[in-house]
Amino acid sequence: MSDTHTTSGGKTSVWTKHQVFEKNSIFLLIGILVMISIGGLVEIVPLFYLKSTIEKVEGVRPLTPLELAGRNIYVREGCYNCHSQMIRPLRDEVERYGHYSLAAESMYDHPFQWGSKRTGPDIARVGGKYSDDWHRDHLRNPRSVVPASIMPGYPWLETTTLDTSHIDMDMRVLAIEGVPYTKEMIEAAASDVKTQGSAEDSMTAPFLKRYPKAISRELGGVQGRLTEADALIAYLQQLGTQVDFKLYDDKANIR
């Protein structure tokens, strides 16, 4: 190495000290690690104090086993690639989709389904916006109800029997991650799937006690068995409906 042509005639002013990092890869590496650690500590660590980042909101409950099975299908089919579940606090979004999303509304989602791109519309509040039949038609062939739609059809969902053999295990894992599924909920998972997908019977009351305000109805299915479409529809129909915004106080939660 020659030093004859160094900047400013070899004077090492304070403005040229950065050369130490640029010329020694180990120093550069250590420097990068230090900077990222500082950024990470400042930005991420405060989020571990969840009490301060997720406000307490009435009404948010964990998904029922059937809805959870539907959510698994939602993730499996990659719905989040085209649909967001995150209404931002912007005027046009609130006008079109309804109240902006609250952190609490996705606090039991692991992983969350906020999405990052809207090829289709946001569906954070799609629950109760359309009928079950519409969702069935729309999943089978979106063009049958929305001629301009570019969404692919998912016709096999309504012919595929729903596999719920692992749903209690899913719930157990989510419980480890902090979703308040109780032992009772996990044990009743298989029967709760059937209860929510069928007309009211003696099992409905205990089911509603476990999952307040969940919608239980005859979902049809194929020959008495629930299909994947039924589960997905049950999931979609609860999206954004858990918080009652007639009772929710926007101002109280401005912090």
Next chain:
Amino acid sequence: MEQKTSAPADTSAPVQTGVGTTGHIWDGIEELNNPLPRWWLWTFYACIIWAVGYWFFYPAIPLVSSYTKGLLGWQSRTQIELDMAELKAMRSGMTTKIEATELADIEKSPELLSFARAQGSAAFAVNCAPCHGAGAQGFKGYPNLNDDDWIWGGKAEDILTTIKHGVRWEQDSDSRSGVMPSFGRDGILNRKEIGTVADYVLSLSGLPVDKGSDLAAGKALYAANCAACHGDTGKGNQELGAPNLSDKVWLYGSDKAAVMERITIGGGGVMPAWSNRLDAATMKSLAVYVHTLGGGK
């Protein structure tokens, strides 16, 4: 070009350009240490200054149980409150009038009618078009709103009630209800009887029926099973949401297979209640919009 034979000139770049080098030399190749373009450097410094200003004025740095709020006190949640309040105020001149005026009077006032139709049309596109179609033309199972064939009534008030409470929407206790029995699934009629009564239903509106179909038997079955809701002559009953079977408007298709399917399954379409999602003025505007599409009674 002529070559001088005197001492060879130093043709190395540092000497030629007067720019220093970084000090690296590989196989005699040196790296010039050109300064960064000045415009880039100043933009970089300006960004740093901007970031520091941002820290002071806007919420920026998370702390243990709170965060730095910034001098302006800006919050996305207060901002959206302000934005929505501004929007509400902008519209309130007309929306308060819409809220206070009877539907029939809205349609009589050109000013209110044009506002209601504009607001109704926008709300229709967002909320109603997915089922009823962008032109309210409907799809199989989702009624056309342009014609004068109404299942639950075509007066503006009827339409408003349907919008507010929906149809067979279980979460709304005031929802329109009236469910056709599943004649086939529940074994009330057998397949042959369903075919016979379907032929009779088709004949009510003058549609051709299969040769050799027993219309007399169909009429008897109709009188026993269908007339209570759809009326003796198939005119329907809007109180019960029983469609008119004697006109040529068919929600699920006019071929025999479609009619038989409906008799077998029964039930009926479901429309959500909108009173939790839309405000009063928007629902009134929607009712006016749908009522004035062409088929309103």
